[in-house]
Amino acid sequence: MSGDGFEVVSVVGLGYIGLPTAAVLANRGLEVIGVDINERAVSAINEGRAHFFEPELEALVHNAVRNKKLRAVNKPEAAQAYVIAVPTPISESKSPDLGYVKAAGASIAPVLTSGNLVILESTSPVGTVEMLAAQLRELRPDLTFPQDAGEDADVLLAYCPERIIPGRMVTELIENDRIVGGMSLKSVEAASKLYKTFVRGAVVATNGRTAEMVKLTENAFRDVNIAFANELSKVCDKFGVDVWEVIELANHHPRVNILQPGPGVGGHCIAVDPWFIIDAAEGQAPLMHTARNVNDSKPAYVVDKVRELAKPGDTIACFGLAYKANTDDLRESPAVTVVERLAETNEHKIVVVEPNVETLPSRFAGLNLARATLKEALETAQVVLLLVDHDEFKELSAEQLAGKTYYDSRGAWRHLSA
Numbered sequence: 001m002s003g004d005g006f007e008v009v010s011v012v013g014l015g016y017i018g019l020p021t022a023a024v025l026a027n028r029g030l031e032v033i034g035v036d037i038n039e040r041a042v043s044a045i046n047e048g049r050a051h052f053f054e055p056e057l058e059a060l061v062h063n064a065v066r067n068k069k070l071r072a073v074n075k076p077e078a079a080q081a082y083v084i085a086v087p088t089p090i091s092e093s094k095s096p097d098l099g100y101v102k103a104a105g106a107s108i109a110p111v112l113t114s115g116n117l118v119i120l121e122s123t124s125p126v127g128t129v130e131m132l133a134a135q136l137r138e139l140r141p142d143l144t145f146p147q148d149a150g151e152d153a154d155v156l157l158a159y160c161p162e163r164i165i166p167g168r169m170v171t172e173l174i175e176n177d178r179i180v181g182g183m184s185l186k187s188v189e190a191a192s193k194l195y196k197t198f199v200r201g202a203v204v205a206t207n208g209r210t211a212e213m214v215k216l217t218e219n220a221f222r223d224v225n226i227a228f229a230n231e232l233s234k235v236c237d238k239f240g241v242d243v244w245e246v247i248e249l250a251n252h253h254p255r256v257n258i259l260q261p262g263p264g265v266g267g268h269c270i271a272v273d274p275w276f277i278i279d280a281a282e283g284q285a286p287l288m289h290t291a292r293n294v295n296d297s298k299p300a301y302v303v304d305k306v307r308e309l310a311k312p313g314d315t316i317a318c319f320g321l322a323y324k325a326n327t328d329d330l331r332e333s334p335a336v337t338v339v340e341r342l343a344e345t346n347e348h349k350i351v352v353v354e355p356n357v358e359t360l361p362s363r364f365a366g367l368n369l370a371r372a373t374l375k376e377a378l379e380t381a382q383v384v385l386l387l388v389d390h391d392e393f394k395e396l397s398a399e400q401l402a403g404k405t406y407y408d409s410r411g412a413w414r415h416l417s418a
Helices: 018-027 039-046 057-066 099-111 128-139 146-152 169-175 185-195 208-239 243-250 273-281 286-309 334-344 374-380
Strands: 008-012 031-035 070-073 081-084 117-120 156-159 178-182 203-207 315-319 349-353 369-371 383-386 405-408
Touching: 008 018, 008 099, 018 031, 018 057, 018 070, 018 081, 018 169, 039 057, 039 070, 057 070, 057 169, 081 099, 099 128, 117 128, 117 185, 128 146, 128 156, 128 208, 146 185, 156 185, 156 208, 178 185, 178 208, 185 203, 203 208, 208 243, 208 273, 208 286, 273 286, 286 334, 286 383, 286 405, 315 334, 315 374, 334 349, 349 374
Parallel strands: 008 031, 008 081, 031 070, 081 117, 117 156, 178 203, 315 349, 315 383, 349 369, 383 405
Antiparallel strands: 156 178
8 A cells, every 4th residue: 555656764863752653554455664763763763662651552663664664763865755843842931942853954965865755743833834835945945845846846845743642542543533744735635545544533623833833723612611620629638529429410410521730731732832832922812821720830830739638758659750650751740840849849759659660760860769560569558649549559448548648630430438
């Protein structure tokens, strides 16, 4: 099977988005050249292994490498289509950092040829695909691009944001609808054909700016709704009411669907993307700004609540570091922030239980904390803090937590006091 004219595809950035995309494309019969500057990732992939945990991904990578359909390199090589899936973080001032996108553009420019398609998947501020096109035009004046040549451009450019979540990446990569925005009609058509080689959901066409705004809108919508739940949890605490029961009962209303509160918001998308809108909107997004502040304030609130429960010298066991249950993804995790702030004061001994992560974050270096197994933590801790509702934590019984003070930031232990 081919990608409707694209037999060789290069995926630039082999992280949480790029590697699943590369593996799925390769398992559809396309020749895929993955590009990443991370030597550990490149080596692992070429050995047929995924360099992070994700259900189904390891088998896909192994199969693609075994069939010689996927290989990883450090520097881009000639291909027919290039999919850029690199990080787009925010700076300390909450403005977007497009350095990785620019670096990816600079890396593929020397190997571009007429007839190529360049797709940006990285979540980006509105106008980023146009910025990328301008950069490529400057680096390759011998080629034409849609902003000047329109439908007659040598190189086509499109934007297609990812819509997948850790723990279900492979399934959602295939099943979810995709939005394809292009700088020309031919760009949209070419990118749509490539995605249709593996996407079972609808592939919906639009222009580049609209596609960029759609992705930001999706995550800002989620952020605002989570902020409502997190703010509601504080109000319910003040009134001595169980927030999870309130939400459960309120959601019986046919037009109410309140999300679940937690210790904050993590992940590269929801915790980051609204800032792309806020930064560029020049004061026109006060609700989104407030939601970001509400969610960013929740880790400190959890820390204060736990400190109220713990006596001086108590051992506090923190259950979970990932931003999402049953994954090893620590990106922007509020649990990491909570643990860090609890350990900074040296008032308590902090132990961390995280079954899905091999190495603790480097930012913990020098802090008064230690790693422990679930069994060890339950034996030694006086206070237990649930930060991530991993399956092994949700399965704990009332007997295992007997005699301990615990704070449940996820509502996973409500049944223990029933």
